[in-house]
Amino acid sequence: MKYDFDEVISRKNTQSSKWDNVGSRIGNTEALPMWVADTDFRCPQPVVDAVKQRAEHVIYGYPYVASEFYDATISWVKRRHGWDIKREWILFTTGIVPVINTMIQAFTDVGDEVIIQEPVYHQFRVPIMDNERVISSNDLVYEGGRYSIDFDDLERRASNPRAKLMILCSPHNPVGRVWRHDELSRVSKICIAHGVIMISDEIHSDLVLNGNKHTPTGAIDERYAMNTVTCFAPSKTFNMAGLRGSGIVVPDSKIFVGLEAQFKKNKSIQQNVFAVPAYVAAYTKCDDYLEQLIPYIEDNVRYLDDFLKTNMPRIKLVQPESTYLAWLDCADLGISGSELSDFFINRCLVAISRGEQFGRNGTKFVRINIACPRVTLVDALDRILAQYK
Numbered sequence: 303m304k305y306d307f308d309e310v311i312s313r314k315n316t317q318s319s320k321w322d323n324v325g326s327r328i329g330n331t332e333a334l335p336m337w338v339a340d341t342d343f344r345c346p347q348p349v350v351d352a353v354k355q356r357a358e359h360v361i362y363g364y365p366y367v368a369s370e371f372y373d374a375t376i377s378w379v380k381r382r383h384g385w386d387i388k389r390e391w392i393l394f395t396t397g398i399v400p401v402i403n404t405m406i407q408a409f410t411d412v413g414d415e416v417i418i419q420e421p422v423y424h425q426f427r428v429p430i431m432d433n434e435r436v437i438s439s440n441d442l443v444y445e446g447g448r449y450s451i452d453f454d455d456l457e458r459r460a461s462n463p464r465a466k467l468m469i470l471c472s473p474h475n476p477v478g479r480v481w482r483h484d485e486l487s488r489v490s491k492i493c494i495a496h497g498v499i500m501i502s503d504e505i506h507s508d509l510v511l512n513g514n515k516h517t518p519t520g521a522i523d524e525r526y527a528m529n530t531v532t533c534f535a536p537s538k539t540f541n542m543a544g545l546r547g548s549g550i551v552v553p554d555s556k557i558f559v560g561l562e563a564q565f566k567k568n569k570s571i572q573q574n575v576f577a578v579p580a581y582v583a584a585y586t587k588c589d590d591y592l593e594q595l596i597p598y599i600e601d602n603v604r605y606l607d608d609f610l611k612t613n614m615p616r617i618k619l620v621q622p623e624s625t626y627l628a629w630l631d632c633a634d635l636g637i638s639g640s641e642l643s644d645f646f647i648n649r650c651l652v653a654i655s656r657g658e659q660f661g662r663n664g665t666k667f668v669r670i671n672i673a674c675p676r677v678t679l680v681d682a683l684d685r686i687l688a689q690y691k
């Protein structure tokens with residue numbers, strides 16, 4: 303089927319967090335929503351059909367996770383990422399953030415350290431703090447417009463006996479890196495050497511741009527797989543985050559049992575009736591959507607980059623290798639933190655995500671979500687240009 307990503311679909315008054323919450327969360331109802339990480343594109347038709355078909359059954363009692371969920375996950379991970387996984391490794395959950403939270407509760411104690419790599423998705427930090435654990439940030443190194451990992455610092459942090467867990471963002475939100483084999487191997491080896499369990503959050507792994515190739519951490523080596531909880535989901539790829547369904551791959555049976563037991567203890571594993579039918583449709587019938595979506599996002603990235611270089615050279619795009627989230631280096635504007643977000647939100651009327659939300663080393667950056675029809679991106683850039691001096 304042919305999809306038209308130029309189509310503008312109003313999301314106002316649909317209880318959309320991105321569009322209807324912009325006043326209360328961002329503080330300006332006039333600001334164009336370019337913040338929450340979902341897309342403004344229609345969902346693939348097979349997903350829409352699956353939801354409609356389930357809705358039309360007219361009874362919405364308690365569901366269970368049917369075998370189609372496991373088959374769809376095995377098939378997708380093999381087809382798209384070349385990794386053979388087994389049915390007994392897979393756990394259904396209602397999202398990735400609940401997995402992070404539950405892993406922290408199951409495998410760390412109050413006061414233990416959890417390693418993250420800032421700047422990073424803020425919901426890595428929040429559950430660590432909420433559970434009274436300690437953040438240990440192996441800050442990414444920013445050099446020549448590109449991010450990399452400081453492995454010596456990571457080794458130091460992992461060797462602290464209080465470090466129990468590492469959350470890897472692969473590919474990385476917001477800096478857009480697709481980690482290479484050698485980088486993933488070094489991270490895994492360090493974690494294994496120091497008894498640190500790894501969560502590999504691969505929610506963005508389908509949206510890899512410009513010929514880059516994503517490799518699941520666990521696919522590289524069986525030893526890495528046995529130390530890793532890998533998080534997949536169709537939510538970003540197919541714009542269905544509101545349906546709450548994700549597939550978690552846990553080859554080590556002790557980690558699997560510990561994670562599942564904590565979920566049961568929290569009484570937080572029950573899904574809604576639409577989650578599994580939609581998930582199965584996404585992972586079995588929607589490859590054609592993804593194949594059209596990637597070039598559209600690549601074109602938006604190119605448009606953004608060209609526009610900045612031509613018209614606003616003091617705002618620089620950190621070239622994303624993955625995701626539809628553009629990380630903009632605004633250091634040359636000479637403002638940072640709240641002044642910088644005030645410029646974008648209240649002067650330009652563009653609702654960006656504040657850079658410091660992703661860590662202390664994000665204060666001179668903003669994140670802009672470019673998963674929108676081109677006209678919306680053009681509108682956002684024209685708004686910024688009108689205030690750029």
Ligand SMILES: Cc1ncc(COP(=O)(O)O)c(C=O)c1O
Nearest residue numbers: 339397398399400423475503505
């Ligand atoms: C890296 C990463 N992990 C997890 C999530 C959210 O996961 P979920 O909605 O499945 O809890 C996001 C959303 O932006 C994300 O960027």
